Amino acid sequence: MSRSASLRIGVIGAGVMGGGIAQSTAAAGYATICTDISEAALDVARRDSEESRFGLAGSVQRGKLTASEADDARGRITWTGEFEAAASCDLVIECVPERLDLKLGVFRDLDAAAPEAAILASNTSGFPIVAMAGATTRPDRVIGWHWASPAFVMKFAEIVVAPGTSDETRDSVVEVAGRCGKNPIVVKDNPMAWGFVANRIYGAMLREAARVAEEGVADHAEINQLMVDCFRWPVGPFAMIKGAGSGWK
Numbered sequence: 001m002s003r004s005a006s007l008r009i010g011v012i013g014a015g016v017m018g019g020g021i022a023q024s025t026a027a028a029g030y031a032t033i034c035t036d037i038s039e040a041a042l043d044v045a046r047r048d049s050e051e052s053r054f055g056l057a058g059s060v061q062r063g064k065l066t067a068s069e070a071d072d073a074r075g076r077i078t079w080t081g082e083f084e085a086a087a088s089c090d091l092v093i094e095c096v097p098e099r100l101d102l103k104l105g106v107f108r109d110l111d112a113a114a115p116e117a118a119i120l121a122s123n124t125s126g127f128p129i130v131a132m133a134g135a136t137t138r139p140d141r142v143i144g145w146h147w148a149s150p151a152f153v154m155k156f157a158e159i160v161v162a163p164g165t166s167d168e169t170r171d172s173v174v175e176v177a178g179r180c181g182k183n184p185i186v187v188k189d190n191p192m193a194w195g196f197v198a199n200r201i202y203g204a205m206l207r208e209a210a211r212v213a214e215e216g217v218a219d220h221a222e223i224n225q226l227m228v229d230c231f232r233w234p235v236g237p238f239a240m241i242k243g244a245g246s247g248w249k
């Protein structure tokens with residue numbers, strides 16, 4: 001068995017993304033410890049991982065998991081206010097809000113608290129991974145692992161390597177993402193532009209959709225429907241913004 005198969009996974013931040021990521025890694029067989037500074041956020045994440053549309057109970061109903069697989073996944077997740085518990089894992093995925101100062105602080109704290117060999121990954125939507133690596137003493141073990149919402153169902157895994165990220169780190173994270181049922185694609189960090197690949201192209205589309213609405217060509221609902229009908233997108237651009245902000249209940 002490779003090392004990646006038995007890693008313990010820590011998740012920092014139990015919001016829209018962190019809660020779903022913890023559910024995903026636990027369902028993939030990884031002991032997972034998810035922490036948040038907010039007890040209320042932990043309560044919501046625990047409840048959503050169970051009861052939301054893409055939670056464990058719903059996944060059993062939809063035939064995606066058996067009842068015993070869902071039980072096993074539940075048993076593998078620890079929800080805790082203790083940062084050190086999540087930081088003690090072999091692979092830690094940072095999911096705090098998209099503010100660079102906040103993320104740099106979390107990476108500094110993780111670097112101090114995590115085992116020397118631990119990999120520190122960020123689910124940033126687009127900040128340079130090299131910035132996060134620079135906040136640590138282990139740039140070879142810092143990487144981007146960008147998920148999409150809802151984390152449990154989306155196959156998206158944008159794995160972002162900075163110049164200092166080691167091949168071993170990249171290979172471990174690619175393997176874990178594959179075990180989580182994702183389709184990992186490795187891309188290069190580009191500090192000159194926010195958003196890696198998916199969000200740069202998504203951003204261009206949203207900007208154009210907003211311009212079309214501002215010009216009075218069509219309203220939000222009409223634009224959403226046209227894009228779904230023309231390109232078979234699951235939802236239109238304005239529905240995507242809403243889902244990313246508040247989750248897909």
Ligand SMILES: NC(=O)c1ccc[n+]([C@@H]2O[C@H](COP(=O)([O-])OP(=O)(O)OC[C@H]3O[C@@H](n4cnc5c(N)ncnc54)[C@H](O)[C@@H]3O)[C@@H](O)[C@H]2O)c1
Binds near residue numbers: 013017099126243
């Ligand atoms: N929402 C999406 O669709 C989406 C998709 C891909 C990536 N992302 C990225 O994922 C990250 C998290 O986004 P989100 O939508 O889950 O945000 P969110 O606001 O729903 O959740 C963030 C959580 O982090 C917690 N937090 C803040 N500081 C913390 C700290 N120091 N330690 C532990 N927990 C802390 C907050 O209490 C909150 O519960 C962001 O970088 C975002 O850009 C979001």
